[in-house]
Amino acid sequence: MRVLFVGNSYTYYNNLPAMLEGFAQALAPGKRLQTGSVLEGGATLSSLWKGDKARPLIRDGSWNYVVLQEQSMLGGLRINGVPYMNDPAEMFLPYGRLFAQEVKTAGARPVFYMTWSRKTDLPAQDVLTYAYASLAREQQGVLSPVGLAWQRVRRERPGLELYFEDGRHPGPAGTYLTACVLFTSLFRQPCLGAPSTLTGAPWVDTAFDTSRTETLVALPEDTARYLQQVGSEVGLATGLPETDVAAPPSPVLPSLPRGVPFExxxxxxxxxxxxxxxxxxxxxxxxxxxxxxxxxxxxxxxxxxxxxxxxxxxxxxxxxxxxxxxxxxxxxxxxxxxxxxxxxxxxxxxxxxxxxxxxxxxxxxxxxxxxxxxxxxxxxxxxxx
Incomplete structure (x- = not known):
């Protein structure tokens, strides 16, 4: 199985591809998993589509799956310096469709890696769920509902820290849960029994440093079992999540008041x-x-x-x-x-x-x-x- 990751730091923090490989090696020994990646810090699907790396690699790589991951606020919208969730119709849906068609033309299947809401804005998960689930349904792709697993863990065990210290990126436990859901979504089997400690190459500047290996995650066994259980149940849930959540209301943009003529x-x-x-x-x-x-x-x-x-x-x-x-x-x-x-x-x-x-x-x-x-x-x- 060949899997290409197209995304940004939500994928390269703690080396999600390597964690997925570790899950596959332990739980699906009859299958060999190879991964590739086009990852750029802060990237949107728009910027990756317009770049010179992702599309040639999709066309030439003989991939089985291409995992598509959008910027955490669906493309980026800031007003007076404050980030807001973007309307999915502005960037995510148009460029998600373009990538999905490119992936299918290349003979692979698109996988929509649903991200999680930021730590201080749990309700925003509804918007992310709506966006990813509706696009997966429309494009007949695989939905990996990672954000729903994060949402469940945050409600059931608020003391279990999934986030990096910035409240946005994944910490080691967060990437572990993400790998659980992604493994279950791709292999259609539970991730129960996966190792609680995984190693892989660290991310250095703009790429994984494959000359080095470090511990990516080392969890207590009971924590790992809990995350495996949640990841398996969410990843194997029948059907796609309901997508009747309304798109986010457009925030009010700054506008000019009425002025006076001048010279x-x-x-x-x-x-x-x-x-x-x-x-x-x-x-x-x-x-x-x-x-x-x-x-x-x-x-x-x-x-x-x-x-x-x-x-x-x-x-x-x-x-x-x-x-x-x-x-x-x-x-x-x-x-x-x-x-x-x-x-x-x-x-x-x-x-x-x-x-x-x-x-x-x-x-x-x-x-x-x-x-x-x-x-x-x-x-x-x-x-x-």
Whole structure:
């Protein structure tokens, strides 16, 4: 049996492919299991589809199964630095379908590796269940309902820690439970009696270091037996989970208020304020934002500056445009986004109040808000009368 994993850190933490191989070696000795992987930290199915590794390997690998694992929030959506569960229809379903068709064309069967909700948001599992189960049904693929097993363990034994310390990634016990469910889903047999200690290659930077072997998990026997029991029962449950859970309501994106008309001459000078866009967990939201504007005839030019607490400021030239009551310009961020921030603002009571949007290299969507006031001594921003 040849199994290819396509996903991200939820698969390479604690080397899930190696744990699956360990289960197969112990419980299905008549079958030889080989695994391959295309794994990138933070990757979405969108970014993996657009990359140059996954599709050629699917076509050329003579795989029996291809395990597809989406980014944990179904493609990535952040508003003012806060992560939100994305609507499955935005990224997960379209790219899941593309991958499923590619897999089936290559003669393999797609396996949908249902992930788990983050530690602080257990109800989000309903959305993940809806997304993965509905796609598996539609594409006639194999559903590996890992998230449902995690949900059950969290309710039955809240003291059994499945998570890594960040509350998102799997700890060793979490990957062990994941391997239990995946083994049961693929081999259609219980994972009872699997070893409680498993070894494999560690993940180093961007790949598994096959020159080294380390202990991936070492569980007390009673804990391993419990996880095997849950994994077997969930993985062998008859039929797919019900998919009548509604798709998540779309969160409210920042929007522009009503402003007043203005001219380029009114905007020249120094503006200072804050911008909320960057990840909260990095201590960056909101961050100070400065905008220096000058007039060149009837046009504006200037420079923007974003100040961070943990790294050097980000500075870039900007060329603002005025269309009616809206000021708009772009700002380059070569670090986090490797691309462009798009900013728009209106003038309200002498203050610029704006919105910002960007896309990260994995295709995640980012939205935020910003505001700035003219510093003392700058030209008047009183509206035209």
């Amino acid at each position: 380029a001459g009114q905007m020249a000078g120094e503006w200072q304020g804050t911008l909320a866009l960057y990840p909260e967990e990095r201590g960056m939201a909101p961050v100070p934002f400065q905008l220096s504007l000058t007039t060149q005839g009837t046009q504006l030019a200037g420079r923007g500056r974003i100040l961070f607490s943990h790294r050097a400021p980000l500075e870039a030239d900007v060329t603002p445009r005025i269309e009616g009551e809206v000021l708009s310009f772009s700002f380059q961020d070569p670090h986090l986004f490797e691309g462009t921030l798009n900013l728009r603002a209106v003038l309200v009571e002498g203050e610029l109040r704006g919105v910002v949007s960007a896309a990260d290299p994995q295709g995640g969507r980012w939205f935020g808000s910003w505001s700035a006031r003219s510093v003392q001594g700058s030209p008047s921003t009183e509206p035209r009368r």
